[in-house]
Amino acid sequence: MNRSSTDNWPAVREASRKALPPAVLDFIEECREREHPKSALIAVLHRVQDECGHLGRDQLNAVAQLLQVPTARVYGAATFYHFFRLRPRGRFLISVCLGTACYVKGADQVNRRLMEELGVGLGETTADGLFSLETTRCLGTCGLAPVIMINDNVHGPLKPDDIPGLLERYIQRARKEEAGGKT
Amino acid sequence: MNPIKSKKVNDFYEALLRDLIRPDEAAFRQDRIRIQVGSATCELAAGAGEVLDELKKHIAASERDDIVVREVGCTGRCSREPLLGVVIPGRMPVTYEKADRELVHRVFIEHVQGGRPLYENMLDGPGRQISRxxxxxxxxxxxxxxxxxxxxxxxxxxxxxxxxxxxxxxxxxxxxxxxxxxxxxxxxxxxxxxxxxxxxxxxxxxxxxxxxxxxxxxxxxxxxxxxxxxxxxxxxxxxxxxxxxxxRQSRVSLRNSGVLDPESLAEYVNFRGFRALAVALGGGDPLWVIDQVSRARLRGRGGAGYPTGQKWIDTREPAAENRYIVCNADEGDPGAFMNRSMLESDPFNIVEGMIIGGFAIGAKKGFFYIRAEYPLAIARIQKAIDICREKRLLGKNIMDSGFDFEIEIRLGAGAFVCGEETALIHSIEGERGQPRIRPPYPSERGLWGEPTAINNVETLAGVTGIINYGCDWFRSLGTDKSGGTKVFALAGTIRHTGLVEVPLGTTLKEIVFEIGGGMPEGSEFKAVQTGGPAGGCLPLELIDLPVDYDSLNRAGTIMGSGGMIVLGQNDCMVDIAKYYLSFSQDESCGKCSPCREGTTRMLEILEKISAGRGTRREIENLERLAKLVKKSSLCGLGRAAPNPVLSTLTHFRDEYLAHVDDKRCPAGRCTGLLRYSVDPESCVGCGLCARDCPAACISGEKRRPHEIDQERCIKCGRCLEVCRFQAVKVS
Missing domain, CATH: 3.40.30 (Glutaredoxin)
Incomplete structure (x- = not known):
């Protein structure tokens, strides 16, 4: 990079590089080679969230510096799209589908039961860091309504009474993984 | 079929066939028993992974080498998934529904090895005896x-x-x-x-x-x-x-869904895949391609129904350095999933459609804009693109025709408004996905200011059929003004949910009652909601309506992307309107005030009505506001957001009036209008409900019947759930 937008650019660049995982740095480099590098902003944010679980302040600033997009624009995009998370999430992300078919078939009861069982509200994470509860737009699996998605797995059709057993399965899985020494 | 005119392209295509289709390979051998399992998101969620697993175990254990397991796309038969197909040479193919490990075991022993199909587990069974x-x-x-x-x-x-x-x-x-x-x-x-x-x-x-x-x-x-x-x-x-x-369906766009392995180029080519591209490139005349599409009367399947041929001409005409084609796969309508199914089940068809479109408008680059909520669709399209590049169906000098074209995937990030074309462009450019005023239309000034054609997934899925089989055939499938077929996602209160592809002009009745199987036991048909949050409801009186763009518009709703939610007597129309409006309100991008403020105020009024605090005056205000928002919003989201309200007000005004005048929800759905009371006869005074009541509005002495303070009750229903003596009544 031969451009120095500020006098302290080398220091800023170094600090920014420290804030991001190597895979993201490589991706940003790759994007800068292409046409319209700034258009890669959303793709970069996706990568950061994949790697780090959420978009922290330091990471957003670093993306702004390395992609040479104003920080305000980066924050603008990060807060505009529902998919981006500015706070850390739990190990298992539960997304309750809010699609029409799920709604008609009782997604709100499932949602209420989840909140009761987990003791958290929407957008919150349980104290043990295991579960985060969110809603999502239609997952497109309307034939199984009502559904929820836990990380990348879709579960449905669900009744409120299925919830405790389902959560238990994930808790067991987490325990087993810990016992197995995996993180 | 239209011929491949250029010898060079034809040679390339013939070589591709020879390279990919090896008759001695298991997938193409007709003398093998084939067992098929679905592998789309919905199938996997229903347990197709386990089914596949179990199947492989059985085959290994049986030590038979004449059985081939195939992973195929999704047929769109959602409520019966996972499907398991058994094709024995010379016998009738059998499809089983709701397969699990146990069924796989039985099918394998009795049908595959014993030759006796299990009638009671057949799709939509119990099946009749299979004839020869x-x-x-x-x-x-x-x-x-x-x-x-x-x-x-x-x-x-x-x-x-x-x-x-x-x-x-x-x-x-x-x-x-x-x-x-x-x-x-x-x-x-x-x-x-x-x-x-x-x-x-x-x-x-x-x-x-x-x-x-x-x-x-x-x-x-x-x-x-x-x-x-x-x-x-x-x-x-x-x-x-x-x-x-x-x-009873006409499968054109979905013809390969559930038939072939979505990750195999060889299988796609075996079903005449990339022949249409060879015809288009071999002819060497983009205007011929556009003419075919125009004469087929293909219209945009994203909802607005703009003639696709015209859109391509509009994009081709302005002088420009670059042109782009974008596939809009930001399928945001709740209740619509046909695009996901197509991307997952037949990705090569969409990629081929896009390359042909790119050739027609003179673009060198295409983008897929796909929702981040569809990880499997993204993976399959990426894989299809990679394979095409490797086989020189993408990149430089495609099929030796001299045409260069590249495709890149861009992900959405959960913003419904990005389905609007100008918002989508901003999103691809890396900005907030907010729309802008049109004109200029994207066909004139789109991505980075260059002419851009934005086509829906299903539109591109129709292109290959038109080029291979001719525009006349495609046109004759539909109505005078719109050719071809449309895929609908049938869901809600209906016996068979799933994807239904029918010629445009098919009546609502055929779709709901013949293909969809009508209402489940004990439910009565009330309405069909089409077009998602931008559409409206059609009551029983309109059941004979032929479904196409124009007739739906006249009836006060829209085709939209093809979501079709069937509602029964237990669904409250005020509640449905409220649901869609809360969606639009939440997804409003906030740029223009009619949409941002208008949808918020409308939602407030609807919430009041469903809580039993509405007045007739407010229904009038709601209607006035709805018309205003419809007229003055910047983009399609705001202009269509009032449709669910207006159409329910037109067809189901009496339900609104029941909420307002009698404080009653005829469907019993609006919890705010429920009344919980304790039956003094059955109440033993255990006090459980009083302890659990979050509003602390239940009182009474121990071992004496309790009472609910109606003023303070928040109608959460907790007392009903905890009472062990069925003493809490709801009315």
Missing amino acids: REVLFCRSRRCLRPDGAGWERDFRDMLDRSGISREEIDILSASCFGACRGEAATDASTILVRPDKVLYRIRNRSDLEEIIESHLRRGEVVERLRWKLPPLNRSFFDLYGDVAFFN
Whole structure:
């Protein structure tokens, strides 16, 4: 990079590089080679969230510096799209589908039961860091309504009474993984 | 079929066929038993992974090498998934529903090894006895005789007289097989004989006689009447022709879904994949491609129905350095999932459609804009792109034609408004996805200021069929103004949920009651909601409405992307309007005030009405505001957001009035209008409800009947749940 937008650019660049995982740095480099590098902003944010679980302040600033997009624009995009998370999430992300078919078939009861069982509200994470509860737009699996998605797995059709057993399965899985020494 | 004109391109295509289709490879061998399992998101969620696993174990244990397991896309038969198909050479293919480990075990032992199908587990079963052969009659209007009748009845009579047992032959009717291609409209009819995969064109009774005597009695195919060219969707009927849900559909865009392995280029090419691209590039004339699409009367399947050919001309005409084509796969409408299914089940078809579109408008680059919520669709499209690049179906000098084209995927990030084309452009450019005023339209100034054609997934899915089989065939499938078929996602209170592809102009009644199987036991039809949050509701009076862009608009709703939610007597129309409006309100991008403020205020009024605090005056205000928002919003989201409210007000005003005047929800759905009370006869005064009540509004002495303070009750229903003596009543 031969451009120095500020006098302290080398220091800023170094600090920014420290804030991001190597895979993201490589991706940003790759994007800068292409046409319209700034258009890669959303793709970069996706990568950061994949790697780090959420978009922290330091990471957003670093993306702004390395992609040479104003920080305000980066924050603008990060807060505009529902998919981006500015706070850390739990190990298992539960997304309750809010699609029409799920709604008609009782997604709100499932949602209420989840909140009761987990003791958290929407957008919150349980104290043990295991579960985060969110809603999502239609997952497109309307034939199984009502559904929820836990990380990348879709579960449905669900009744409120299925919830405790389902959560238990994930808790067991987490325990087993810990016992197995995996993180 | 349209020919491939250039020798160079034709040579490339022939070489591709030779390279990919090796008749001795397991996937293409007809002498093997094939077992098929679905592998789309919905199938996997229903447990297809376990089914596959179990199947592989059984095959390994049996040590048989004549059985091939195939992962195929999704047929769109959601509520019965996972589906398990068993195809034994020379026998009728059988599809099982709701497969699990136990069913796999039984199917493998009894059907695959023992040759006895399990009738009680067949799709839409319990299935009838399977006869040795099935004869399917095309019942599309082009295949009827000039007098308007079909050949089916003659055939039944003749078969009865022939003395062949009716148990040997089953007679079914199905939709268009795609053999007629529109030419010579009523001069011949098509019939398909399963499982022999033989398609006949018949013109008179003696043709039928010959088929009965020769093919059905002696098993000798009548070559004279045989239709030689493989038609578009016969493979689909070969597999699923016995299922009523499927054989009443016309599978064009979904022809390969559930038939082939979505990750195999060889299988796609085997079903005439990339032949359309060879025809387009071999002809070398982009205007010919556009002309075909225009004459096919293909209209945008994203909802607005703009003629696709015209859009491509609009994009082609302005002088520009670069042009782009974008596939809009930001399928945000709640309740619509046909795009996901197509991307997951037949990705090569969409990629091929986009390359042809790019060639037509003179673009060098195309983008897929896909929702981040569809990880499997993204992976499959990426894989398809990579394979195409490797086989020189993408990149430089595609198919030796001199045409260069590249495709890149861009992900959405959960913003419904990005389905709007100008918002989508901003999102691809890396900005907040907010729309801007049109004109200029994207066809003039789109991505980075260059002309851009934005087409829906399903629009591009239609292109290959048109180029291969001709515009006349495609046009003749639909109505005068809109050609072809449309896929609907049928869900809600209905017996068969899933994807339904029918010619435009099919009536609502056929879709809901014939293909969808009507209402489940105990439910009564109230309305169909089409077009998602931008659409409206159609009541029972409009059940005979032919479904196309124009008729739906006249009825106060829209085609939209094709979501179709069936509502029964237990669904409250005020609640449905509120649901859609809360969606639009939440997804409003906030740029223009009519949409941002208007939807918020409308939602407030609806919430008041459903809580029993509404007045007639407020219904009037709601209506006035709805019309205002519709007129003055910046983009399609705001302009369409009031539709669910306006259409329910038109067709179901009495329900609104019941909420307002009598404080009653006729469907019993609006919890705010419920009244919880304690029956003093059954209450033993245990105090459990009082302890659990979050509003602390239940009081009473121990061992004495308790009482609920109606003023303070928040109608959460907790007391009803905890009472062990059924003493809490709800009205």
